Amino acid sequence: MMLTNLLLATLLNAEAIGGYAAGCLQNGVALPLTGPGYQVIRTKRLRYYGHPTLISYLQTLANQTRMAGLPDLYIADLAMARGGPFTTGHRSHQTGLDADIWFRMANRPIGKGEQDSPAEWPLINERRYQVHPGRFGPQQLTLLRLAASKPEVARIFINPVLKAQVCKQASTEPWVAKLRPWVGHFSHFHVRLHCPIGSPQCEPQAEIPAGNGCGEELDAWLKDKPQLPNVSGINKVPTLPARCQQP
Numbered sequence: 302m303m304l305t306n307l308l309l310a311t312l313l314n315a316e317a318i319g320g321y322a323a324g325c326l327q328n329g330v331a332l333p334l335t336g337p338g339y340q341v342i343r344t345k346r347l348r349y350y351g352h353p354t355l356i357s358y359l360q361t362l363a364n365q366t367r368m369a370g371l372p373d374l375y376i377a378d379l380a381m382a383r384g385g386p387f388t389t390g391h392r393s394h395q396t397g398l399d400a401d402i403w404f405r406m407a408n409r410p411i412g413k414g415e416q417d418s419p420a421e422w423p424l425i426n427e428r429r430y431q432v433h434p435g436r437f438g439p440q441q442l443t444l445l446r447l448a449a450s451k452p453e454v455a456r457i458f459i460n461p462v463l464k465a466q467v468c469k470q471a472s473t474e475p476w477v478a479k480l481r482p483w484v485g486h487f488s489h490f491h492v493r494l495h496c497p498i499g500s501p502q503c504e505p506q507a508e509i510p511a512g513n514g515c516g517e518e519l520d521a522w523l524k525d526k527p528q529l530p531n532v533s534g535i536n537k538v539p540t541l542p543a544r545c546q547q548p
């Protein structure tokens with residue numbers, strides 16, 4: 302699989318340039334809107350492009366979840382055709398290496414209306430900051446396990462309440478370390494891949510800390526309903542690398 306990805310990326314000259322939250326994508330490819338084991342939602346936004354390694358990752362994951370007996374995955378935002386910052390929503394997803402996957406799954410083809418504005422299916426009661434009973438089940442755990450176990454995955458952003466559920470059930474499994482607590486993410490998780498081979502100007506993020514993150518670090522997140530950390534400039538338009546500014 303790695304060879305195929307590399308070959309495809311080389312043939313297309315695909316390149317992730319800059320950082321996840323200040324960068325762009327060259328010669329990205331579109332994820333077909335439906336495929337074995339998945340369906341793309343909110344397609345009007347045109348955010349279903351990615352680096353070939355991301356497209357291949359999602360297709361492989363959907364095949365595996367399907368073989369594990371799971372319904373279709375709902376795939377939400379990847380990146381725009383040339384990457385860069387979205388006008389609305391999240392700050393990252395700029396280099397074609399990030400993707401949002403819903404915890405809800407589809408037993409049938411998603412209709413047009415629902416595809417444009419799918420009903421949220423939050424796993425968490427936001428007021429109580431607890432899991433809705435029955436919503437984080439074996440299928441969601443299987444999905445996370447398959448999604449996080451692949452070597453190309455750098456980290457997965459997940460609500461801390463859900464990470465706590467995983468820690469209860471699978472704390473000794475090595476992929477658990479890649480689940481990083483973050484605010485929001487009541488209905489979906491966010492996969493981030495490592496910089497691929499052939500993208501010399503892709504800026505990696507710091508390595509994840511040692512350990513599975515199930516102890517003190519997670520407790521700190523769970524103690525209070527977490528807020529976005531006070532990072533200066535979090536809402537500013539990022540300065541993109543020079544190569545991203547060429548018309």
Ligand SMILES: [Zn+2]
Pocket residue numbers: 391394399400401490491
């Ligand atoms: Zn995301």
